[in-house]
Amino acid sequence: MTGGELQRYLHEHIPLSKAMGAEVVELLPESVTLSAPLAPNINHRATVFGGSAAALGMLAAWSLLHARLRTARAASGSAPVRLVVQRSEIHYERPIPGDFRARARLADPGDWERFLAMLERRGRARIAVDVVLESNGEACALMSGEFVASRLDP
Amino acid sequence: MTGGELQRYLHEHIPLSKAMGAEVVELLPESVTLSAPLAPNINHRATVFGGSAAALGMLAAWSLLHARLRTARAASGSAPVRLVVQRSEIHYERPIPGDFRARARLADPGDWERFLAMLERRGRARIAVDVVLESNGEACALMSGEFVASRLDP
Numbered sequence: 430m431t432g433g434e435l436q437r438y439l440h441e442h443i444p445l446s447k448a449m450g451a452e453v454v455e456l457l458p459e460s461v462t463l464s465a466p467l468a469p470n471i472n473h474r475a476t477v478f479g480g481s482a483a484a485l486g487m488l489a490a491w492s493l494l495h496a497r498l499r500t501a502r503a504a505s506g507s508a509p510v511r512l513v514v515q516r517s518e519i520h521y522e523r524p525i526p527g528d529f530r531a532r533a534r535l536a537d538p539g540d541w542e543r544f545l546a547m548l549e550r551r552g553r554a555r556i557a558v559d560v561v562l563e564s565n566g567e568a569c570a571l572m573s574g575e576f577v578a579s580r581l582d583p
Numbered sequence: 584m585t586g587g588e589l590q591r592y593l594h595e596h597i598p599l600s601k602a603m604g605a606e607v608v609e610l611l612p613e614s615v616t617l618s619a620p621l622a623p624n625i626n627h628r629a630t631v632f633g634g635s636a637a638a639l640g641m642l643a644a645w646s647l648l649h650a651r652l653r654t655a656r657a658a659s660g661s662a663p664v665r666l667v668v669q670r671s672e673i674h675y676e677r678p679i680p681g682d683f684r685a686r687a688r689l690a691d692p693g694d695w696e697r698f699l700a701m702l703e704r705r706g707r708a709r710i711a712v713d714v715v716l717e718s719n720g721e722a723c724a725l726m727s728g729e730f731v732a733s734r735l736d737p
Contacts, residue, residue: 478597487637
């Protein structure tokens, strides 16, 4: 899956991502970075609306797991999975003053193999993703999300 | 402030609220209820995108405090304040299957007088808001937000 494919998927299936102007900056095995402009996400104080920051963070976290699961499935031929967010938390450290980015990584990269093994064995597994929201290279908010994957047996 | 005035304010100053189709259902001293349709907030599984749920919850929580602070200021003639979200957390209990609502209340209604007194004395105070996200009368997600108000001295 390329960054362009991911962006088309998001815009097509999650229309709010298009309304927000979300774009894929970088899609790597270890991180996904999305960007969004200030204008469609502005608030009454001319900074980024907190709900937009949370939504871009959620898109980045979901995209990271979605892309990694696709790669793992392509390699192993295992069944498709349903990926659902269960909990997320965001700490706003300072106002986000302009165009912004969300970079998602696994909270613990060493957790991935355990996650896949559990998904294979039990049909259900949980994993945590950390997201940094930044603007002009400065971190403005930190988000963490917990996702549950369930194997969709045929 | 009426529900219609609040809705115009949100649509004008936070354009994402308009893109989401957010509407004010009820604006009471003790709670604010917003609604949004599924279509602009749908995800790849044809349920509500988690980021949309978090954003509607944030709008409801902010609106409750904004409206209460306006009323308090009108009564006391005190200085305007800046209201900023500092932290929020959301637990998704089940997929949100259709049009949905966010109802915000103070986490502890007894906290309001302490909050206003602290804002008056120290120029800065913190308060927590709880939000229930529901669809078809069923609670689907619970959100909590912590906000900080700062007096804007002339």
